[in-house]
Amino acid sequence: xxxxxxxxxxxxxxxxxxxxxxxxxxxxxxxxxxxxxxxxxxxxxxxxxxxxxxxxxxxxxxxxxxxxxxxxxxxxxxxxxxxxxxxxxxxxxxxxxxxxxxxxxxxxxxxxxxxxxxxxxxxxxxxxxxxxxxxxxxxxxxxxxxxxxxxxxxxxxxxxxxxxxxxxxxxxxxxxxxxxxxxxxxxxxxxxxxxxxxxxxxxxxxxxxxxxxxxxxxxxxxxxxxxxxxxxxxxxxxxxxxxxxxxxxxxxxxxxxxxxxxxxxxxxxxxxxxxxxxxxxxxxxxxxxxxxxxxxxxxxxxxxxxxxxxxxxxxxxxxxxxxxxxxxxxxxxxxxxxxxxxxxxxxxxxxxxxxxxxxxxxxxxxxxxxxxxxxxxxxxxxxxxxxxxxxxxxxxxxxxxxxxxxxxxxxxxxxxxxxxxxxxxxxxxxxxxxxxxxxxxxxxxxxxxxxxxxxxxxxxxxxxxxxxxxxxxxxxxxxxxxxxxxxxxxxxxxxxxxxxxxxxxxxxxxxxxxxxxxxxxxxxxxxxxxxxxxxxxxxxxxxxxxxxxxxxxxxxxxxxxxxxxxxxxxxxxxxxxxxxxxxxxxxxxxxxxxxxxxxxxxxxxxxxxxxxxxxxxxxxxxxxxxxxxxxxxxxxxxxxxxxxxxxxxxxxxxxxxxxxxxxxxxxxxxxxxxxxxxxxxxxxxxxxxxxxxxxxxxxxxxxxxxxxxxxxxxxxxxxxxxxxxxxxxxxxxxxxxxxxxxxxxxxxxxxxxxxxxxxxxxxxxxxxxxxxxxxxxxxxxxxxxxxxxxxxxxxxxxxxxxxxxxxxxxxxxxxxxxxxxxxxxxxxxxxxxxxxxxxxxxxxxxxxxxxxxxxxxxxxxxxxxxxxxxxxxxxxxxxxxxxxxxxxxxxxxxxxxxxxxxxxxxxxxxxxxxxxxxxxxxxxxxxxxxxxxxxxxxxxx
Numbered sequence: 010x011x012x013x014x015x016x017x018x019x020x021x022x023x024x025x026x027x028x029x030x031x032x033x034x035x036x037x038x039x040x041x042x043x044x045x046x047x048x049x050x051x052x053x054x055x056x057x058x059x060x061x062x063x064x065x066x067x068x069x070x071x072x073x074x075x076x077x078x079x080x081x082x083x084x085x086x087x088x089x090x091x092x093x094x095x096x097x098x099x100x101x102x103x104x105x106x107x108x109x110x111x112x113x114x115x116x117x118x119x120x121x122x123x124x125x126x127x128x129x130x131x132x133x134x135x136x137x138x139x140x141x142x143x144x145x146x147x148x149x150x151x152x153x154x155x156x157x158x159x160x161x162x163x164x165x166x167x168x169x170x171x172x173x174x175x176x177x178x179x180x181x182x183x184x185x186x187x188x189x190x191x192x193x194x195x196x197x198x199x200x201x202x203x204x205x206x207x208x209x210x211x212x213x214x215x216x217x218x219x220x221x222x223x224x225x226x227x228x229x230x231x232x233x234x235x236x237x238x239x240x241x242x243x244x245x246x247x248x249x250x251x252x253x254x255x256x257x258x259x260x261x262x263x264x265x266x267x268x269x270x271x272x273x274x275x276x277x278x279x280x281x282x283x284x285x286x287x288x289x290x291x292x293x294x295x296x297x298x299x300x301x302x303x304x305x306x307x308x309x310x311x312x313x314x315x316x317x318x319x320x321x322x323x324x325x326x327x328x329x330x331x332x333x334x335x336x337x338x339x340x341x342x343x344x345x346x347x348x349x350x351x352x353x354x355x356x357x358x359x360x361x362x363x364x365x366x367x368x369x370x371x372x373x374x375x376x377x378x379x380x381x382x383x384x385x386x387x388x389x390x391x392x393x394x395x396x397x398x399x400x401x402x403x404x405x406x407x408x409x410x411x412x413x414x415x416x417x418x419x420x421x422x423x424x425x426x427x428x429x430x431x432x433x434x435x436x437x438x439x440x441x442x443x444x445x446x447x448x449x450x451x452x453x454x455x456x457x458x459x460x461x462x463x464x465x466x467x468x469x470x471x472x473x474x475x476x477x478x479x480x481x482x483x484x485x486x487x488x489x490x491x492x493x494x495x496x497x498x499x500x501x502x503x504x505x506x507x508x509x510x511x512x513x514x515x516x517x518x519x520x521x522x523x524x525x526x527x528x529x530x531x532x533x534x535x536x537x538x539x540x541x542x543x544x545x546x547x548x549x550x551x552x553x554x555x556x557x558x559x560x561x562x563x564x565x566x567x568x569x570x571x572x573x574x575x576x577x578x579x580x581x582x583x584x585x586x587x588x589x590x591x592x593x594x595x596x597x598x599x600x601x602x603x604x605x606x607x608x609x610x611x612x613x614x615x616x617x618x619x620x621x622x623x624x625x626x627x628x629x630x631x632x633x634x635x636x637x638x639x640x641x642x643x644x645x646x647x648x649x650x651x652x653x654x655x656x657x658x659x660x661x662x663x664x665x666x667x668x669x670x671x672x673x674x675x676x677x678x679x680x681x682x683x684x685x686x687x688x689x690x691x692x693x694x695x696x697x698x699x700x701x702x703x704x705x706x707x708x709x710x711x712x713x714x715x716x717x718x719x720x721x722x723x724x725x726x727x728x729x730x731x732x733x734x735x736x737x738x739x740x741x742x743x744x745x746x747x748x749x750x751x752x753x754x755x756x757x758x759x760x761x762x763x764x765x766x767x768x769x770x771x772x773x774x775x776x777x778x779x780x781x782x783x784x785x786x787x788x789x790x791x792x793x794x795x796x797x798x799x800x801x802x803x804x805x806x807x808x809x810x811x812x813x814x815x816x817x818x819x820x821x822x823x824x825x826x827x828x829x830x831x832x833x834x835x836x837x838x839x840x841x842x843x844x845x846x847x848x849x850x851x852x853x854x855x856x857x858x859x860x861x862x863x864x865x866x867x868x869x870x871x872x873x874x875x876x877x878x879x880x881x882x883x884x885x886x887x888x889x890x891x892x893x894x895x896x897x898x899x900x901x902x903x904x905x906x907x908x909x910x911x912x913x914x915x916x917x918x919x920x921x922x923x924x925x926x927x928x929x930x931x932x933x934x935x936x937x938x939x940x941x942x943x944x945x946x947x948x949x950x
Contacts, residue, residue, distance in 0.1 A: 010161055010401075011209040014053040014069050017045050021065035026457070028057035028066055029435025033294045034166055034403075037435070039451045047450065050165060050403040053206040054158040054321060055329040056290065068205040068330075071221045072230060075199055078221060082197045085118035085248070086111055087184050089202035090126070091259040091326050093347045094340050095225050096239065098333045100232075104347065105244035110237050112245065118188070118196060123252030125184030128385060129155075132177050132394045137316070150310045151317065152297075155179035155258070157210035158321040160398075162294060167301040168400035173310070178394045180258055181211060185218035186393055190384045191249065201228045203328025206321075216396065226332030250381055252351070259325035260344055283315040288323045408447040416443040420456035433457040497851040500543040501766040504855065507536045543852070566611070566693060570604045573612070573643055573714065577634055580616035587624045594631040602636055602643055605714050611690045612714070618683045619647040619710045626708070627651030642696065642713045649709075654702040662700055663688045687712070752866050753777045755796035757787040757813065758831070759805045763851075767800060767831075770855045776862070784808035788816060791823055797866050801845075803832035811836075811843060818844035827865035829858070874898045876917040878908045880926060888921065905930040912936050912945070919946040 022043045029037040029044065036050035037057070044065075046057075057066040078084055088111075096107035108119045133153060140149050152174045154160070163174050178186070185198050200211045200222045211219040223231070232239070287293050296319070304310050322328060326340040388394060408416070417439060422428050428439040434457050436442040445451040454460070510532065518529050581595065588595050616634070623632045630650030637644050654662065663684050691698040691712045702708035754776045756767045761782075768778045779796065781787035783805045791799070799817070803810035810830060817823040829847040830840050837848045847861050875897045879885040885901050892899045900915050902908040908930075912920065922932060927949060936942050 010157065010164060011213055012048040012051065012053075013046075014205060014209045015046055015051060015055060015057065016067060016069070017043065018065045018067055019043050019045075021063045023063055023065070025063075026433075026435040027060040027062065030432070031056045031060040032435070033290050034162070035436060035441070035445060035450070036403075038449070039455065041452075047403075049401070052158040052161040052165075052321075053209045054290070055205045058205075059329060068224075069208065070227065071199075071208070071223050072227055074221050075223060075227075075231065078197055078199065079115035083117045083195065084115065084197045084199055084220075085120060085188055085192070086116045086199045086201055087120045087122050087125075087181060087188065089181060089200075089204075089207075089225075089259065089325060090121065090123045090252075091203050091328065091331065091340070091344065092121075092201065092225065094203075094326060094331065094335065094343050095229065095333055097343055098335055099229060100239040102239040102242070103244055105246065106239045106242050108247050109242040109245045110232060110239035113237050113242065114231060114235060116199070118192070118248045120184060120188055120249045121247050121252060122181045122184040122200075122202075123258060124250045125182070125187065126155075126180035126258035127252050128187070128389070129177060129180050129183050129394060132183075132389060133175065135389070136175055136177060146315065147311065148309075149315050150313045151175050151315065152319060153177070153316065154319045154321075155181075155325075156319070156321045157204065157206040159293060159297075159319060160210060161206070162297065162321075164398060164401045165403045166294075167297045168402045169301045169304055170297060171398045171400060174398055176395050176397060178396050179210065181207065182216060182218055182396070183394050185211070186388060187249070187381075187385065189218070190388065191381055199223060201225060203325055203331035204322075205330045224330030224332070225328070226330045229332045260341055285314040285317045287317065287319045290321055293319050293321050405444060405448050405450075408444065412447065413440065413443050416446050416453060419454040421459035421462065422456070429458060431458060495762075496543060496546060497853055498760075498762040498766055500540065500852045501770070501855060502762075503536055503539045503543060505766070505769055507533075507540065510536065566608045568606055568608055571607050571609045571612070573602050573605060573607075573636055573645065574599060576607075576609060576612045577616055577636060577645070579613050580620060581634065583613070583617050584620045584624065587621065588632070591624060591628070593624060593627060593629070596631050596633040598633060598635040600637060602638065603716055605643060605694075605716060607694055607714060608690075612694070615687045615690050615712065616645070616647070618687050619712075622683065622710070623647050623649035623651065623708070630707070638716070639713070642715045644711055644713050646709055646711045648707065650707045653704045653706050654700065654708055655704050659700060659702065663698070751775065751777050752797040753779065753794075754798050754800060754862065755779045755781060755787065755790060756800045757781045757784065757805070757810070758800075758802040759783055760802070763802070763831075770859065771862075774859045774862075784810065784813040787813055791817065791826070795823065795826060798827045798829065798862055800862075801828055801830050801832075803830060803834045803836075811839060814840070814843045814845050829861065829865070831858070874900070874915060874917045874919075876900050876902065876908070876911055876915060876920045878902045878920065878922040878926065878932075880904065880923075892921075905932070908932070909935065912942060916942065917945060919948060921948045921950065924949040 024039055024042045024044050026039070026044070029035060029039065033054075033056070034050050034052060036047040036052070038045045038047050046066075053068075055068060058068065060066075092107065093104050096102050096104050100107065100110075102110070111119045137149075137151060140151060150173050152163075152170060154174075157179070163170055181200055181202060185200070188196065188198055197220045198218065200207065200219050201224070202222070203225045205224050207224075208222045210216075211222045287296050300310065300313065303313075323337055324341070326344055327337055417423075417428070420439065420443070422439050422443075430438045434442050434455065436445065439456070442451060442456070446453050446455075515529060515533075519525055577597070577599065581597070585595075587593075620632060620634070627649045628651070632650075633646075633648040635646040635648065637646075688698050691714070695715045696713040698710070698712040700708060700710050754771050756764050756771070756778060757780075758764050758767070759782055764780045764782075768780065771778045779790060781790055785807050787799070787801070801810045801813060810832060814828050814830070817826060817828065824844070827847075828845045829849060830845050831849045831851065831853055833851045835848075835850050840848050846865055849858055849861075875892055877885060877888045877892065877899060878901070879888065880903060882903070885903065889899050889901050900911050900917065902911045905926075908920075908922075911917075920932075920936070927933065927947070933947055936945060
């Protein structure tokens, strides 16, 4: 008997235990999330295939081998009797038409195995007769089964019963012996049955009977693949001698039915307790286990029947690879009806030959039957239909009780009452599972009920920890936001002090007085320290908020086609002063790199962070930046010759707030958020980041970014932020000379210090400034006198800045006033949806703020009308959505005619159009000269 017919596709397996629950011999090894077949224990019955919803359990296919065999050699196919079910239910054809289909498939000879069943019946009669005569009735207990799953079970799990297991071939094996003799060995033989386990018997090299074996579902695949329709074919006779009783052999108790006519010769009554029919997976295996225990316990089988006819399935008519659906009764009816037709033919067309009553085929004369039957008698006389059985016992070791208890306790089974024996894990009892663990067939601590209980406790603990983590994150976020307001004042006023000190006070100081000169220098240095530390504090706060936003998915990623070479160059330039301070050498090792899709600023931030970290922990030697194309991605490495990282600390370096090393002796350097932020950035780009290091050997931080194969989506290709920037600059540069009248800016903020800071900066820039302490006061002031521009905080008492902006942008009288939000809250998307023009986060870059104020006031109104033209619907929608979000009034056109019409009707301030489209329709000339819109601005992409 062959092992390994049934196997596991490891990639598909999810170790759900479904296969283990249906396996009668628990021949499944559950390890590392996979369920592997234990070949030495497996019956190859296929029960696990039906139970596995993932399709992870499979059996060895014979399709390719049979295709090859048909192409080369003269071949015969032997059909198990239940093929009749396939013929009628799958193809709606007669058995004879099915035989014709197989010949069309390429088989030279087509046999039914049912005559082999008739022959085996005679062999069983002889065997029983001899057994009764030599052993006596009390010691005669014969087990018979044509089922290969039970053959495997007897050899592997009940070898003590092998003496009772009749050493007689199955009908299919016997038929192959006949076919070989009838054809003098000049034919290759293929078997077909509804049982995948049959492969383990028929392909056994010790028997050497079959060249290949197909299941009926495989045979169906072959016929369908060739497009053969059996119901459309003529009927032809099967080869060889036709069966009588053997046609009903696949029904449960089929052997007994075949023996009935001869029961009188044996001297026993088939209606008595001398005879037992057993079918079904549970009943058959449990009976044999019980019988084996009885024999081992008492040394005999007194009281057991004379003949035990046993099948693993409910007859072969319910084989697991039958290939067609159907219930037991329907399948049995088809077989019994076919068998009755055999007997009807017997009455009409039969011939007695050498003691056999045979069905005579029109194509074969009696002498041919005589030759065949002579071969049968000769083979029976030579015992050619017998076969040996051998013990292949699969032995599970029994652990000592204390060892067993230890395994059970890992499953939460501390007492007998804890042993639920619920079967959820696939084993019938908790102890059976523990024995499997002891034998290496399962993993300790895997009780499903216990795991579920532990998971519930773990889930509750995780929820609590997540709540605490969220509270911590919320606290850090709130504190960081609140720190931004005083930090804005500190940084802003420090810059003002520095400017006024340098521009006004220093020129008046007597430079000859050394004490005064030293004091002036100390003041300048102190102010510089205040500014420097304020900026450092700003960066630390930004790290906390940056990570919070990334984890919440609120970061606006500006993806575009970029060069990593430029990213690395920019990062090196930004960190060059660090190398000078420590006297370290910077090395670069980069090959020519293709473009990638990425957020340039975020990737620069990542490389800067890695280089800065390398410098921090390197006192001498060098830092190397390397970049290579590796497969379908680019790998960037930052290599240092520093102190290195201990192996135990490597998994922690990308955790939030972690500082590797001893924080009591080594001063922490930063928040411990730099690397977690890098990890988030690289993950957003679809890459990986990791570290390789040893103490004293330096460290290498590596990250990968996928190559830009698809060039990203339309939004990435268009680079919207850059487009908006160009629009702003072009609109500003085209505005005719700005009025020399002093412009008025309204500052709205509940923090008096921030208002004072902004007033000083704005007045220094030449603007008239008014102040409002909250949103309600601001709206009143605006209704009284419209400002040229509004600087607006978000978090204010009574009404938020977002609500103030919404009120103003929905009022025709104030909707054109430019609004810049200046806030500790970063929610640009919400602001742009309302219609605000710019968004600045505190602490403020006042130089950039003053520049934006100048641009917006120069434009004269906050909302500029933009006409977007593109033939591609996706690109057009992307541009419209983003520009509307940025606060522009947008109209769109999909073709030249629509563009000209919209341009005349809407009179836009700017037209954004694809360069190729514009040239094709000579758009600039047409709109500016022919349509009279000479002042409209064009922006090409």
